[in-house]
Amino acid sequence: MKIYNIALIGFGGVNRALAELIARKSPLWERDLGFRLNIVAVSDLHLGSVISPNGLDAKTLVEANFAKGGFGRLSGGSGEADNEAIIKTAPADIVVEATYTNPADGEPAVSHCRWALNSSKHVVTTNKGPVAIAARELKALAKANNVHFEYEGSVMSGTPVIRMAEKTLAGAEVKGFEGILNGTSNFVLCRMEEGLDFASAVAEAQALGYAEADPTADVEGFDVRLKVVILANELLGANLKPEDVSCNGISKLSPSDIQAAAKAGSRWKLVGSAVRNADGTITGSVAPKQLALEHPLAGVNGATNAVSLNTELLGPVTVSGPGAGRVETAYALLSDIVAIHNAQSANFAKEAA
Ligand SMILES: NC(=O)C1=CN([C@@H]2O[C@H](COP(=O)(O)OP(=O)(O)OC[C@H]3O[C@@H](n4cnc5c(N)ncnc54)[C@H](O)[C@@H]3O)[C@@H](O)[C@H]2O)C=CC1
Numbered sequence: 011m012k013i014y015n016i017a018l019i020g021f022g023g024v025n026r027a028l029a030e031l032i033a034r035k036s037p038l039w040e041r042d043l044g045f046r047l048n049i050v051a052v053s054d055l056h057l058g059s060v061i062s063p064n065g066l067d068a069k070t071l072v073e074a075n076f077a078k079g080g081f082g083r084l085s086g087g088s089g090e091a092d093n094e095a096i097i098k099t100a101p102a103d104i105v106v107e108a109t110y111t112n113p114a115d116g117e118p119a120v121s122h123c124r125w126a127l128n129s130s131k132h133v134v135t136t137n138k139g140p141v142a143i144a145a146r147e148l149k150a151l152a153k154a155n156n157v158h159f160e161y162e163g164s165v166m167s168g169t170p171v172i173r174m175a176e177k178t179l180a181g182a183e184v185k186g187f188e189g190i191l192n193g194t195s196n197f198v199l200c201r202m203e204e205g206l207d208f209a210s211a212v213a214e215a216q217a218l219g220y221a222e223a224d225p226t227a228d229v230e231g232f233d234v235r236l237k238v239v240i241l242a243n244e245l246l247g248a249n250l251k252p253e254d255v256s257c258n259g260i261s262k263l264s265p266s267d268i269q270a271a272a273k274a275g276s277r278w279k280l281v282g283s284a285v286r287n288a289d290g291t292i293t294g295s296v297a298p299k300q301l302a303l304e305h306p307l308a309g310v311n312g313a314t315n316a317v318s319l320n321t322e323l324l325g326p327v328t329v330s331g332p333g334a335g336r337v338e339t340a341y342a343l344l345s346d347i348v349a350i351h352n353a354q355s356a357n358f359a360k361e362a363a
């Protein structure tokens with residue numbers, strides 16, 4: 011049985027959900043996926059850090075109600091989050107980066123990824139900052155160190171988009187895309203259609219684990235802008251930076267705008283898109299759009315996301331599924347680890363042949 015030692019950087023909603031899944035699903039994963047995940051270190055700004063070379067019990071980690079600095083009470087623990095030491099020295103095969111997304115410069119997560127890759131540890135992350143801002147550098151670093159940098163959860167949480175488009179649609183020639191790429195803002199728009207006020211709808215999205223640490227990123231479109239950059243760079247071969255993508259959010263939409271759209275047989279949606287122009291340049295944008303009810307994105311509700319990829323050979327291909335949520339996003343981390351495991355198993359098989 012293959013065992014992957016993992017270090018969790020950030021122990022908020024997503025990484026905690028991954029630990030919960032490890033506690034509940036390990037026997038199933040051993041049987042169906044052929045590996046076991048062993049948590050050897052955790053570091054969190056609020057809780058501190060802990061290394062345990064033999065592994066920490068996932069159930070205990072999740073169930074213990076740690077106070078601020080609480081990891082300091084554990085054997086091998088400290089009340090401070092010493093991310094750099096944890097990432098560089100913990101006996102981990104895989105670093106799971108799920109600290110907060112910084113839309114400005116991606117830090118400190120970019121550094122977390124660099125430290126891990128330079129220590130020849132694989133990185134799986136749901137953090138959009140390092141992917142949107144430093145993917146080229148981090149992919150090159152991963153290649154140089156013969157490890158993987160995987161980030162399926164950075165767009166549409168656990169719903170497969172990046173790997174699906176790259177692997178399953180290889181050769182179909184993606185020319186552009188448009189989608190609903192933020193669960194919080196879509197949830198807020200839907201709740202406002204039901205009569206809730208903006209602030210209460212945002213508070214609900216926070217309670218459900220959909221929103222960013224600072225929900226301004228959700229409602230002002232900054233989060234979608236990062237996702238447009240990620241998809242454009244991955245699927246269209248662009249080299250966009252966040253500041254290249256025009257960005258408007260939903261915070262200026264009033265309840266009367268929303269009611270007026272309903273009367274006119276349409277709905278407001280926050281749409282992220284990118285297109286390859288005739289001269290080969292790529293243009294990306296984020297903007298609220300009033301979509302007729304017949305539009306394929308108009309019926310997408312709550313924290314569900316959807317993206318239509320416009321391909322040369324198939325026309326539009328639309329993927330829809332959860333765009334946010336703790337367990338849904340933890341699943342993306344598992345899917346990244348499965349991808350690493352499958353690639354490694356294929357390599358071993360090739361070497362053995
Ligand atoms: N929750 C969701 O639905 C989704 C989240 N993501 C991304 O996944 C990441 C994690 O999301 P959540 O767990 O929901 O966020 P969260 O806010 O619940 O947890 C983040 C955790 O990271 C810790 N943290 C912050 N800065 C740190 C640092 N410098 N060092 C160590 N720990 C630090 C915080 O104390 C907190 O416990 C974020 O980047 C988010 O944008 C991506 C897709 C969906």
Ligand SMILES: N[C@@H](CC=O)C(=O)O
Pocket residue numbers: 164166167191192193194195220221222228233333334335
């Ligand atoms: N806050 C984000 C989480 C996923 O990226 C969202 O609401 O979509």
